[in-house]
Amino acid sequence: MNFDNKVLTVIRIFNFDVWITETIVNTWIIILLLSIFSLFVRLSIKKFTQIPSGFQNFIELIIESIDNMTKTNMGEKYVCFSAWFFGVFAILLCSNLSGLIGLRPPTADLATTLMFALTTFFLIHFMGIMTDCKSYFKSYVEPFALLLPINIIGELATPISLSFRLFGNIFGGFVIMGMIYALFPTILKLGLPGIFHIYFDIFSGVLQAFIFVILSMTFIKDKIND
Numbered sequence: 001m002n003f004d005n006k007v008l009t010v011i012r013i014f015n016f017d018v019w020i021t022e023t024i025v026n027t028w029i030i031i032l033l034l035s036i037f038s039l040f041v042r043l044s045i046k047k048f049t050q051i052p053s054g055f056q057n058f059i060e061l062i063i064e065s066i067d068n069m070t071k072t073n074m075g076e077k078y079v080c081f082s083a084w085f086f087g088v089f090a091i092l093l094c095s096n097l098s099g100l101i102g103l104r105p106p107t108a109d110l111a112t113t114l115m116f117a118l119t120t121f122f123l124i125h126f127m128g129i130m131t132d133c134k135s136y137f138k139s140y141v142e143p144f145a146l147l148l149p150i151n152i153i154g155e156l157a158t159p160i161s162l163s164f165r166l167f168g169n170i171f172g173g174f175v176i177m178g179m180i181y182a183l184f185p186t187i188l189k190l191g192l193p194g195i196f197h198i199y200f201d202i203f204s205g206v207l208q209a210f211i212f213v214i215l216s217m218t219f220i221k222d223k224i225n226d
Contacts, residue, residue: 005109023109030094030106062086073217078224081217088116089213096170096205099177100197107208108171110163117163120216124158124223132225158219162212169208173200 008025011018041059048056066089070082095106106112128136140151177200 005104021109022104023106023112026098026103027095027106027112029103030091030098034090034094069214070217073214074221074224078221081220085213085217088119088216089209092116092166092209092212093206096209097201099174099201099205105170105174105205107166108174110167113163113167113170114159116166116212117159120162120219121159123216124219125155127220128223128225135225136223162215166208166212169204173204176200 006022007019008022009020011020044055044059063086066086067079067082070079070085074081092107095112097105099105099108125136128139141148142151177196180196
């Protein structure tokens with residue numbers, strides 16, 4: 001089993017080579033599937049009733065859960081972030097679980113997890129500046145000015161820890177599952193590895209997507225000075 005992020009093709013645009021990798025293609029597939037599902041939900045909303053049942057129960061449960069999670073970690077005032085974090089959770093969850101359908105998980109690529117972490121990093125400091133610019137910059141020289149370099153390093157460590165935590169767990173599970181498939185004879189590959197998929201793909205995938213979103217909410221809220 002090849003654990004490398006394969007380059008599928010190279011497109012030349014204005015004298016620049018654009019590498020289309022397996023991660024990029026799989027990410028496009030996941031975004032396409034999520035877009036189709038979103039369109040289906042949007043069309044189904046017209047049929048939703050005051051007394052929910054079936055599919056409507058499922059959709060409302062998801063929305064209420066992410067709203068409650070946002071309120072718990074960020075407060076009622078910032079429940080508007082729930083839509084953003086719902087999208088982040090959805091794409092991370094689908095990326096983490098994509099190994100179940102034979103795709104190389106996009107989150108097994110550090111470039112993917114780093115981009116999500118940098119987005120959180122931007123939101124952390126954007127909200128800090130927007131809510132209280134003076135307190136935001138003052139926090140870098142507290143409790144005294146000599147700690148400025150250490151405080152800056154501490155802030156830069158946030159996207160690194162977020163990205164490596166997610167990448168390490170998903171890539172590690174991907175590698176272990178590849179080794180398990182290589183270990184078992186063909187006849188046992190049809191069912192026995194499914195036991196390991198429950199942990200390394202399903203449990204770990206859901207947990208890591210949840211942890212990423214919770215930590216992102218917490219980091220942003222900690223920087224907000226109400």
